[in-house]
Amino acid sequence: GQQVMQIPQYQHVQEGEDFTTYCNSSTTLSNIQWYKQRPGGHPVFLIQLVKSGEVKKQKRLTFQFGEAKKNSSLHITATQTTDVGTYFCDLVLQGAQKLVFGQGTRLTINP
Amino acid sequence: KAGVTQTPRYLIKTRGQQVTLSCSPISGHRSVSWYQQTPGQGLQFLFEYFSETQRNKGNFPGRFSGRQFSNSRSEMNVSTLELGDSALYLCASSLEARANPNYNSPLHFGNGTRLTVT
Numbered sequence: 001g002q003q004v005m006q007i008p009q010y011q012h013v014q015e016g017e018d019f020t021t022y023c024n025s026s027t028t029l030s031n032i033q034w035y036k037q038r039p040g041g042h043p044v045f046l047i048q049l050v051k052s053g054e055v056k057k058q059k060r061l062t063f064q065f066g067e068a069k070k071n072s073s074l075h076i077t078a079t080q081t082t083d084v085g086t087y088f089c090d091l092v093l094q095g096a097q098k099l100v101f102g103q104g105t106r107l108t109i110n111p
Numbered sequence: 112k113a114g115v116t117q118t119p120r121y122l123i124k125t126r127g128q129q130v131t132l133s134c135s136p137i138s139g140h141r142s143v144s145w146y147q148q149t150p151g152q153g154l155q156f157l158f159e160y161f162s163e164t165q166r167n168k169g170n171f172p173g174r175f176s177g178r179q180f181s182n183s184r185s186e187m188n189v190s191t192l193e194l195g196d197s198a199l200y201l202c203a204s205s206l207e208a209r210a211n212p213n214y215n216s217p218l219h220f221g222n223g224t225r226l227t228v229t
Contacts, residue, residue, distance in 0.1 A: 033217060042201060043154070045217035088154055090218065097210035099167050101146070103153040 003027055006089055006102030014110050019076040021105035023089035030092040032072045034063060037104075038085040046074075046087075069094075081109050113138065115204050115221035123227045129190040132224045136183050136204030142166075143185040144209060144218065145177060148199040157200075160185055161208035192228045199223045 006023045013019055023032065031050045035043035047056055049065035049072060056063045062075045076083055089102035116135040124130050136143050144167075145157040156169040160179035179185045183204070189196055203218035 031215075035218070042220040042222055043203075043218070044220070048215060048217065050215070092210060097167070099144075099156050099159065099169070099209050101154040101156055 003093065004089075004091055004100045004102055006105060008105055009103060010106050010108075012108045012110065013079055015081060016078050019079050019083070019107055020073055021087050021089075021107075022071065022073050023091070023102045024071045025091060025093065025100075027070070028094040029069045029072075030094045030097065032065060032092075033090040034072075034074050035088045035090060036085050037088065041085075043088060076107075079107070079109055081111050083107060084109050115202060115219050117200075117202050117221035117224050119224060120222065121225050121227075123229065124192050125229055126192055126194060128192050129188065130192060130226060132187045132189075132200055132202075132226075134185045134187070134202030134204075134221060136185070136202075137219055140204035140206055140219070141183055142205045142208045143179055143183065144203045144205075145185070145187050146201040146203065147171075148201055148223070149197075154201070157187070159209055166208045167210050189226075194228050197226060197228045199225050 004025050033048045034046040037043045047063045052069050053067045054065040060077045064073045086104045086106045088104045091100045118133045142161045144159040147155045157171055158177050159167040163179045174190045177187045201220050201223045203220045205218050206216040
């Protein structure tokens with residue numbers, strides 16, 4: 001069955017609203033990275049999470065790694081038009097060290 | 112420092128043909144990974160090479176193959192092209208192998224090669 005699920009697939013918000021994307025795995029993760037891809041561009045690295053329960057912040061972006069290391073979230077506070085793009089999680093599954101990219105969440109914003 | 116370079120940027124091929132894509136990583140990076148991106152399937156991992164050895168492989172048929180040279184440059188080959196192979200192929204480099212348990216270096220992506228199969 002599918003090992004990784006990233007939700008939602010699409011999210012449209014009004015500028016100033018918050019946004020959250022989730023990455024869920026059926027397998028424990030070694031680590032997770034988050035990437036952002038602007039329309040017409042290539043993915044750009046945002047952050048890496050390694051430790052159980054880890055929380056990291058980058059200005060309006062908050063990244064969390066679940067206690068069981070099976071899920072992660074990216075939260076954007078008060079979205080701006082510059083946040084438009086697709087957000088991907090990149091996972092390393094523990095044990096087999098299998099590499100998987102999430103399906104991505106495409107964020108669009110109404111100014 | 113130059114970024115990841117992929118050539119060619121665009122390619123049009125016919126069904127049944129084969130194609131070779133090239134990727135030059137950032138200087139000093141020893142890992143190169145390949146990804147296929149389509150609107151319907153998102154970003155899918157093809158394979159990763161580190162020190163000329165394939166370290167990890169996604170769920171793609173054997174028509175998709177790759178190799179890495181001693182200077183870390185990598186090539187990807189797709190044989191017997193199908194219409195469904197039309198996609199953006201992205202290459203990414205990093206210092207260490209992504210599957211390394213102590214891995215902590217990010218992927219740096221190139222601008223991709225857009226392949227159209229007619």
